[in-house]
Amino acid sequence: MAELCKNIRELKSILYGNSESEPVSEACAQLTQEFFRENTLRLLITCLPKLNLEARKDATQVVANLQRQQVHSRLIASDYLEANLDLMDILIAGYENTDMALHYGAMLRECIRHQTVARYVLESEHMKKFYDYIQLPNFDIAADAAATFKELLTRHKSTVAEFLSKNYDWFFAEYNSKLLESTNYITRRQAIKVSRDANDLTDKLANMGSTELKISLHGVRMFLYSLLGDILLDRSNSAVMTRYVSSRDNLRILMNLLR
Template identity: 40%
Template sequence: MSFFFRMASRLRPSTPEEVVRSIKDSFLALHTRNHTKALEEVEKNISSLRLMLSGDGEVEPNEEQVLQITLEICKEDLLSLFVQNLPSLGWGARKDMVHCWCILFRQKVDESYCCVQYIENNHLELLDFLVGCYKNLDVALNCGNMLRECIKYPTLAKYILESGSFELFFEYVELPNFDIASDALNTFKDLLTKHETVVAEFLSSHYEQFFELYTRLLSSTNYVTRRQAVKFLSEFLLEAPNAQIMKRFIVEVRFLNIMINLLKDSSKNIRICAFHVFKVFVANPNKPRCIIEVLLDNRRELLKLLQNLPASKGEDDLDEERDIIIQEIEKLA
């Protein structure tokens, strides 16, 4: 056992109740006395909590104690204090806090995740707070990690999708700060791909609203946004639970025109991802006349674009699929 861990064990409270009470008192003191001194105490307590939850590399954490601490944290509303005070903490303490958050959310009692239940039971506003933190340069990446931990659970992902906060991601993915925009894209992707049934239900009930916003990403002047948007689309639209959404999507001329424009993109990766969506328009055996007319009007250009479609490493079926789609376009009348 390391010297630091032994000393920390002697100095900190010994029971889960005492540990949590000490942490809570230090957070509450941030607003009642000398801020600098109180902040030092909070950060020291968070560091100690991390040691208790994950050990020090030599000593493994006591699983029963970790579970008891988790239950006490939920009982004492400490998760709310964690979230609300995150912007006040220093860089190292925020990192420790995120680490603790992820461990706490994985604790399970009788098939139920304690922290997930805490959020579900009248604390869903914490998810909105975390989403809003993408506007805060200092804590955006920390909150992104915390959000993605929450999104692993379908009920929490469902809440974010259906809340007004979800629309903010269409702004966040194009923020000028590359690191924050990339992190927001990762969270956005998880929301759309982690839980197929939840996403299918959301898209069914918010079809027009969602795709009106999403088409802006597909036409973005930002290369990263455009590339990731078409990549995500080719992933979640073709999932089996989204079959009805796909059928609705592929009979709309506005979406076909967007895919045709993306087939002309200067990026090889964008062209390949666009092809995987475009091919569904062409392969649809029940194409409406308006779709056929667009394909006929652009036939010569489309055949040239498809013939020049670059090979993609790891996509052995791409050439075969491309040839089938070319044949389908050639025989249109």
């Protein structure tokens, strides 16, 4: 085990360099090719619980770096993960393991930088689990799950727009009931942060010329929350935004939060 931890540290040194030298692009490219060709990512993810804390940290940094390494202008990691999407099942389930949650969570966020991976997670049953993970009693894990949830819903615009259009009913029903109306103090703090862009959304809605939307403007101006705002304010989600703010039930929930 000591030898394995040493090898992982050496991988990290090649990718990040050290106090004496900068990383060499040729060495990084060769390492990237061999890492994915030999299926080392799967081995590293599945064996991570057996490593000590420092080795887990090193492994997490190695995985993160390799997601961004290009070889001949191609992201090899993206091609590999597209053929091994089941690894996301392991990473997401990591939120249920207190010792592994933060390591797997960091790896997961790097992996969903690739659009095919993000689409897989969005379209899977795992999305519904995030509403529970965000309410876990461990603050650090809950916050990490919230960060991953936000990344999934804001990074790949076209994929997110398609997901929200297909899953509007259950997604926002869960968002309202489990996040905005949550009695969990941690969850409420994460969900109720007022968006700096609230007035921008109000102005956009006003320009739409809809009487129903204009009636709702006062509520929208006062009660728009950070992640919800990030989703609704994106131009790709304009149809979803219109539908959400046209609902009296949605505005009632937002107004009740500030009682």
